[in-house]
Amino acid sequence: MKEKKVVDSKTIMTEMIMPNDANPIGNLMGGNLMRWMDIAGGICAGKHCEAHVVTASVDHVSFQNPIHVGDVITLDATVTRAFNTSVEVYVEVFAADVKGHKSRRSNHAYFTFVALDDEKKKPIKVPALLPLTREEQTLYESAARRRELRLVLSGRMKPENASKLKTFFAEH
Numbered sequence: 001m002k003e004k005k006v007v008d009s010k011t012i013m014t015e016m017i018m019p020n021d022a023n024p025i026g027n028l029m030g031g032n033l034m035r036w037m038d039i040a041g042g043i044c045a046g047k048h049c050e051a052h053v054v055t056a057s058v059d060h061v062s063f064q065n066p067i068h069v070g071d072v073i074t075l076d077a078t079v080t081r082a083f084n085t086s087v088e089v090y091v092e093v094f095a096a097d098v099k100g101h102k103s104r105r106s107n108h109a110y111f112t113f114v115a116l117d118d119e120k121k122k123p124i125k126v127p128a129l130l131p132l133t134r135e136e137q138t139l140y141e142s143a144a145r146r147r148e149l150r151l152v153l154s155g156r157m158k159p160e161n162a163s164k165l166k167t168f169f170a171e172h
């Protein structure tokens, strides 16, 4: 299976916040933003894996700045690392007003997607990722630790087997 570059699956999605996307105080509802993040991340993962994908987990999501009705958001989704049947996708969200002013990063999260066979039943092997830039390499390296952490937290890995995390904590 041929390895793929980050740019091969990079996905950019834009939405304008409409009144029915808002919470009772007029800001974008967090759940709606998470839905768009999941969609952008899923499109990105699907392109990398060339397969149907499902969301297996989402790491910590925090909402740094409110996004208002009429604002325009841009979601950038990139694969940071491919494992065996799963990929980690980093989704960053930027908000601006309709004129493109007051641009700010409003939040970000790491998603894990699992590729499925055409019957949408069994996980299948995914293509490896080739990180090229320094930033891509940094995200690639740290993805192994994040994977261990989420597997430990979800009860799928024993803490004593999280070797990359242990090394990281020992060094910092």
Ligand SMILES: CC(C)(COP(=O)(O)OP(=O)(O)OC[C@H]1O[C@@H](n2cnc3c(N)ncnc32)[C@H](O)[C@@H]1OP(=O)(O)O)[C@@H](O)C(=O)NCCC(=O)NCCS
Pocket (backbone or CB within 6 Å): 054, 055, 056, 057, 083, 084, 085, 086, 087, 112, 114, 123, 150, 151, 154, 156
């Ligand atoms: C994700 C899913 C396919 C994993 O199935 P499974 O039988 O546990 O499969 P496996 O044990 O072979 O794991 C498959 C991959 O998922 C990863 N995975 C499973 N649970 C995970 C979790 N909570 N966090 C991160 N990765 C996870 C495994 O590490 C493995 O990755 P790898 O092959 O790259 O090492 C299955 O749990 C599922 O279908 N979940 C529902 C998905 C869904 O419907 N999402 C939408 C939300 S409503």
